[in-house]
Amino acid sequence: MRPPRLRPADVVAFLGPSLSPAAARAVAPCRVLPPARAGDVLAVLPERPLAIALVDGLFDTTPSVWHRELLAALDAGVAVFGGASMGALRAAELARFGVVGVGRIAAWYRDGVLVDDGEVALLHGGAETGFRAFTLPLVQVRAAADAARRERAASAREAAALVAAAAAIPYRERTWPAVLGAARLAPAARTRLGAFLPRVPDLKAADARATVEAAAAFARARRAGAPPPPRPEVPPPPSHLRRARLARAASALPGGGAVPSGAVVAALARRPDAGRLAADGLRRALVAAFARSLGLRASDDEAAAAERTWLSRAGVPPRRRAAFLAALGLDEGAARRLAEDLALDARALALAERLVPDGPAWQEGLALAARLSGAWLEEALRVAAPPGGSPFDFASPRTRRRDPRGGRRKAGASRSQSPSSSQSRSRSPSRPRPRSPR
Numbered sequence: 001m002r003p004p005r006l007r008p009a010d011v012v013a014f015l016g017p018s019l020s021p022a023a024a025r026a027v028a029p030c031r032v033l034p035p036a037r038a039g040d041v042l043a044v045l046p047e048r049p050l051a052i053a054l055v056d057g058l059f060d061t062t063p064s065v066w067h068r069e070l071l072a073a074l075d076a077g078v079a080v081f082g083g084a085s086m087g088a089l090r091a092a093e094l095a096r097f098g099v100v101g102v103g104r105i106a107a108w109y110r111d112g113v114l115v116d117d118g119e120v121a122l123l124h125g126g127a128e129t130g131f132r133a134f135t136l137p138l139v140q141v142r143a144a145a146d147a148a149r150r151e152r153a154a155s156a157r158e159a160a161a162l163v164a165a166a167a168a169i170p171y172r173e174r175t176w177p178a179v180l181g182a183a184r185l186a187p188a189a190r191t192r193l194g195a196f197l198p199r200v201p202d203l204k205a206a207d208a209r210a211t212v213e214a215a216a217a218f219a220r221a222r223r224a225g226a227p228p229p230p231r232p233e234v235p236p237p238p239s240h241l242r243r244a245r246l247a248r249a250a251s252a253l254p255g256g257g258a259v260p261s262g263a264v265v266a267a268l269a270r271r272p273d274a275g276r277l278a279a280d281g282l283r284r285a286l287v288a289a290f291a292r293s294l295g296l297r298a299s300d301d302e303a304a305a306a307e308r309t310w311l312s313r314a315g316v317p318p319r320r321r322a323a324f325l326a327a328l329g330l331d332e333g334a335a336r337r338l339a340e341d342l343a344l345d346a347r348a349l350a351l352a353e354r355l356v357p358d359g360p361a362w363q364e365g366l367a368l369a370a371r372l373s374g375a376w377l378e379e380a381l382r383v384a385a386p387p388g389g390s391p392f393d394f395a396s397p398r399t400r401r402r403d404p405r406g407g408r409r410k411a412g413a414s415r416s417q418s419p420s421s422s423q424s425r426s427r428s429p430s431r432p433r434p435r436s437p438r
Contacts (some may be wrong), residue, residue: 004223006030011215012049014040014065016056016131017124018084019208024053027209028216034127036086038063039248041073042241043260045331047252048322050222051079053215055208056131057086059121067094068234068241074098075333077228079218082106083211084204085120085137097232102214103207105139114139120204121171136174137204141166144200153196158189162197236292236337245334252326261329288341291348294355298343306346307339 008029015024016035024032031049033040035056044052052073057065070090073080074097082091083102091101092109101110108114119142123135145162148154154162165183166174176198180190222228237245246265250258268274298306316324325335353359360368370376 004220006216006219006223009047010050010219010223011053011212012044012051013053013212013215014055014057014087015053015208017122017133018055018204019212020130023205023209024212027212030212030216035131036065038066039069039244041065041069042245043248043250045073045076045078045333046249046326046329047258048076048326048331049078050219051081051215053212054080054082054087054090055084055211057090059086059117065090066241066244068237069244070094070099071097071232071234072237072241072245072331072333074229074232075234075336076331077231077333078331079215079222079229081211081215081218083214084207087211088120088207089117097234098229100214102211104143104203105207108139118171122174123172135171136166136176136179137171138163138166138174140200140203141174141179143203144197147200148193148196151196154189154193158183158185158193161185162193231333245329249329249331249334251329252323254323254327264329284341284345287348288344291344291355296344296347298340298347302343302347303336303339306342307335310339310342 006029008031011028011030013024013030013032014034014036015021015032021032024030030053033044035058036054037058041052041054054065054070065086067090070080071094080091080094080099081102082088082099083106085105088101088103088106088109091099091106093099095101095110101107105114105120119138122133122137125132125134142163145154145159148162149156149159161183162179162185166179169178169182176194180194180197183190185193218226245261247260247262249261251261251264252258268277271277311318311321311324314324325332330338348355349365352365353361367376370379
């Protein structure tokens with residue numbers, strides 16, 4: 001039986017100096033993105049890849065990919081494989097949560113052979129250069145020195161001298177000529193190793209290929225019916241991650257385009273009803289957060305029921321669910337959190353009388369909303385008005401109300417006053433006629 005065919009969107013690979021896009025696609029169909037920065041993983045989750053191969057990532061001059069966004073990927077059902085460089089670091093740090101380390105460098109970090117994140121650091125060019133490496137990572141020096149010792153191109157002392165010299169050179173300046181020049185080696189050894197070391201296969205490139213291959217194998221298994229990765233046992237996403245999602249996650253539109261969520265939020269803020277929308281959303285979010293603070297939790301069944309109700313009211317059939325959520329910039333984890341909030345909101349409202357001391361009854365909530373919205377006055381006038389009567393409009397000073405005798409009278413006029421005269425019909429003959437105001 002032939003293995004399921006992958007789509008390029010099934011695997012997202014963050015690559016730079018460790019492996020070229022062409023080399024990665026030769027391993028498996030994949031979508032190749034530049035080295036990951038903070039928020040880049042969040043940006044791709046609404047598009048629902050099956051696996052992420054995290055290899056290269058930026059640091060120093062820009063915030064690095066966050067641990068919590070990798071956990072968000074797992075929470076969304078997206079497997080995360082890390083190796084070679086930044087991916088190896090994050091895999092070792094998050095192994096207990098389900099991020100899978102791949103390759104020799106990841107194993108070194110996992111086993112404690114390496115502890116310094118500077119071991120994988122190097123200086124490289126930008127996208128215009130293909131992220132070409134300009135300097136040498138310390139892990140490559142270790143691998144090359146070990147290969148030289150195994151093949152008797154270097155003694156144990158010479159291999160150790162190479163690693164010690166390389167470790168003392170800043171990553172921005174570390175090259176083979178700099179390492180050989182700084183190592184305490186005899187001239188003959190320096191010449192011999194200068195010819196041998198650059199030919200040692202690139203360890204990062206090998207681990208990067210293995211990382212892409214592992215991610216592709218998992219994606220094929222998902223296509224064949226395998227379950228998603230286990231959800232990590234972590235608290236709800238903190239505020240900085242929620243806001244980063246709003247800024248970075250993309251809304252994947254049905255036509256194939258994508259719009260950054262940050263651009264959508266900016267457009268929403270310019271709407272005339274932005275304040276009302278924000279107030280409604282904040283109330284729901286606050287009620288759900290308050291319910292959580294009291295220890296209430298929404299079960300999976302309650303969250304699923306809340307989502308079905310929401311989608312049904314929105315007119316979204318089950319077959320269009322994933323596309324609709326993606327267009328809203330929601331990955332599976334974010335969608336589940338939203339559904340949990342809806343379920344907690346409903347439960348808190350149902351428990352309002354007991355949720356706080358001397359809590360409000362359902363009728364009180366109905367009355368408050370009706371008074372604020374105008375529904376109270378509408379219903380009060382409807383209850384009080386005779387059949388066919390006209391509603392009273394407080395907003396208009398020229399409002400007329402129907403006289404019970406069939407005529408029309410000014411708003412606020414006495415029932416005994418004629419519409420054609422300011423004189424009272426019941427005025428006493430001895431009582432002076434009221435003067436009209438001038």
